[in-house]
Amino acid sequence: MTDPTLHDSSSDRCVLIVEDDPATRRSLLLLLTGRGFLAVAFPSMAQALAYAAEQPPACLVADYRLEDGDGIALLESMRGSGWTGPAILISAYHSLELSGQAKASGFDEIFDKPLREHALVDAVGRLVPGGRR
Secondary structure (H helix, E strand, C coil): CCCCEEECCCCCCCEEEECCCHHHHHHHHHHHHHCCECEEEECCHHHHHHHHHHCCCCEEEEECEECCEEHHHHHHHHHHCCCCCCEEEEECCCCHHHHHHHHHHCCCEEEECCCCHHHHHHHHHHHCCCCEC
8 A cells, every 4th residue: 555644544433535636635544533433445456455355344435436446446345345334425426327326326415515524424423333432
């Protein structure tokens, strides 16, 4: 793995953030860690999959469009490896078709960009009981 943005991911309560935009990735990491969650962030699907194989996260927060794939393919790959945790998709490309694909793939929540921070924090709090430090 190349230089992940890491914040105390030693716990199975960790939220895995996958976002290819550096500013958005950092913002999501700061938002969740600032609210007391353990979190780790990666810019690519490949890095996230390598991390999840070694240290399965409690929750996935993934952008829809990634440089090396998309959030739906990421979740499907994680599910194929046996991961069963909750997942949140974020996207600037909202459509009914995308929402349907995301739900069919197992996403628990779908949020449009720009994100309403409180909605994401509330969703992670619901999906990761005891996930705060």
